[in-house]
Amino acid sequence: MIAEVGRQTHDPEDILTRLSHIEILRALPPEEIQALVPFVEHMVFPAGAPIIEQGASGDAMYFIESGAAAVRRNGSSETWHVKEGSVVGEMALLTGEVRSASVKAETELSVWRISKTAFDKIVAESPNLKDELDELVKQRLKGIAIALPNQNVWVSTALRALEARYRGLYTWQGFMGIGLAMWLFLFINNVYNLVALTDYEWINAGFQLLCGLLILQGSCEGFVIGVERMGAKFKWDGFISGTIGSLLSTLPEFVVIGFLVWVEPLAAFITSIATIFNNALAFSIYSFFLPKDRQGCYTMPRSLTKAGGELMIAGCAIALIVGTVMLVAKSENVRTQMQGFDLIIIGLVLMVIYAYYILVLIRYYAEGKDDVDSMPPDPERLGHDTSWKGIVLMFVLGTVGAYCGGEVIGGFAETALKDLGLPTVLTSGALAFFAGISEYIIVYKSHRRGELGIALSNVFGGLTQVMFLLLPFGLLVIGIMGVLTGNPVFAIPINLATSLLMLLLFPLFYTLHQYVQQEKNLNNLDAAAMTGIYILLLYFLFTFPN
Structure with a gap:
């Protein structure tokens, strides 16, 4: 008796992970093999049941998930035993030849079945897969060893292709739609005063924050997918499209900072600094989840330890310089605030350093010095919608979401600071935490x-992009507005709190640089030490008097 398990209980990632154990499938393009997912059957054979009969037509192959089976050939007394992780009948997919042996379950056998009919259907629809399959058959017949890609990379590429070829409504679009509906309600209510939300300030603040988060996470996704579709259309490689997507995905945060400058410049400054501390803590915590080798270490991507290490040194130096100057100015009563050209120059220096960092990364990648497994696949391979309609739609969603989300987050800051009277540091810390959720989801x-490698680069990028892009952008806006308007509000006050904010960035970047650069790897002791240090920094950040 054979029992078939319903396939709907297994998600695509689960199935693809199992398929990655099958060498003949892993030798083929994952972006094509992912199409097999709907056709994979999970079956259970009782002990003694025949799986394959010698001489029968090759109609399917089986991947053994659990249990054991015996393989016998007619005319031979020898028996081979196969168990969990083994594959039987794989030549059926390649050649369709009759079975050369019989296979019988020795125990209850749980298997994943791929029919030749389904496989041939996928091959017929993909000329690229057919060519790869023909080459694979030739190599197998000649006895040539097949070079297999990394299993994790194979699965991740297949999952990316599965997502890229989906043409329905994404989950994030549904959440973004809810956020935009909430924003529209707030907009109409502000015009016609339908509901007196000012009487319910806490509810109003919570509603605004939730609305902003729903919209902003959708905006980030829209920009990333838009860049991937653009990359597929113009045949960009994975590094270029990934770098551009990473930069554009921070655009909503720039808009948020822009709106915060109008509400309270100091809140924009503190939110940027707090985001750096939050992302440093996220980096240290994520280090625990990286797979370690026998020595308990995870080898870092070379680009991160080389170019990233140099960027961290710059972060240390600039934080120490600016923080020390602010502290001296405060103690000597020389100045009470930083404004105008002070902020503009600091912002420009940080941005120029980051621009050169990106150029170094591009050169490093072009010279082939980085790990292949840490690079995203080329978007052209994945099957993205490359129509201009599909591309423009994603960028429109990203742009509209950035504006609406930034505007309502600015409204939240105004409600929290002016109506509820919450401390600037506490409000900014909350904004920094919630604004980072979309980044944590990507990781x-x-x-x-x-x-x-991509996850680690993203969480590390959360540190460097905020320090060298988001923070200087906020300083530039504050400085330029101060110069243009002459309004003293557009400035950063020099006091013990703001001086300490800048000075505490020094141990943050110094710690990260030392642990990453020391042996070019991370272990759990490094992660524990970094986590403790960053928790201590956050503690003093949020408990120090305003």
């Missing part, structure tokens, strides 16, 4: 797909 998705 989680990359880690789950097995893209460890």
Whole structure:
């Protein structure tokens, strides 16, 4: 008796992970093999049941998930035993030849079945897969060893292709739609005063914050997918499209900072600094989840330890210089605030350093010095919608979401600071935490797909992009507005709190640089030490008097 288990209980990632154990499938393009997912059957054979009969037509192959089976050939007394992780009948997919042996379950056998009919259907629809399959058959017949890609990379590429070829409504679009509906309600209510939200200030603040978060996470996704579709259309490689997507995905945060400058310049400054501390803590915590070798270490991507290490040194130096100057100015009563050209020059220096960092990364990648497994796949391979309609739609969603989300987050800051009277540091810290959720989701998705190098680069980028892009952008806006308007509000006050904010960035970047550069790897002791240090920094950041 054979029992078939319903396939709907297994998600695509689960199935693709199992398929990655099958060498003949892993030798083929994952972006094509992912199409097999709907056709994979999970079956259970009782002990003694025949799986394959010698001489029968090759109609399917089986991947053994659990249990054991015996393989016998007619005319031979020898018996081979196969168990969990083994594959039987794989030549059926390649050649369709009759079975050369019989296979019988020795125990209850749980298997994943791929029919030749389904496989041939996929091959017929993909000329690229057919060519790869023909080459694979030739290599197998000649006895040539097949070079197999990294298993995690294979699965992650297949999952990316599965997502890229989906043409329905994404989950994030649904959440973004809810956020935009909430924003529209707030907009109409502000015009016609339908509900007196000012009487319910806490509810109003919570509503605004939730609305902003729903919209902003959708905006980030829209920009990333838009860049990937653009990359597929113009045949960009994975590094270029990934770099541009990473930069554009921070655009909503720039808009938020822009709106915060109008509400309270100091809140914009503190939110940027607090985001750096939050992302440093996220980096240290994520280090625990990186797979370690026998020595308990995870080897860092070379680009991160080389170019990233130099960027951290710059972060240390600039934080120490600016923080020390502010502290001296405060103690000597020389100045009471930083404004105008002070802020503009600091912002420009930080941005120029980051621009050169990107150029170094591009050169480093072009010379082939980085790990291949830490690079995202070329978007052209994945099957993205490359129509201008699909591309423009994603960028429109990203742009509209950035504006609406930034505007309502600015409203939240105004409600929290002016109506509720919350401390600036507390409000900014909350904004920094919630604003980072979309980044943490991207890291989680990359880690789950097995893209460890990409996940680590994203969480590290959360540190460097905020320090060298978001923070200087806020300083530039404050400085330029101060110069243009002459309004003293557009300035950063020099006091013990703001001086301490800048000075505490020095141990943050110094610690990260030392642990990453020391042996070019991370272990759990490094992660524990970094986590303790960053928790201590956050503690003093939020408990120090305003």
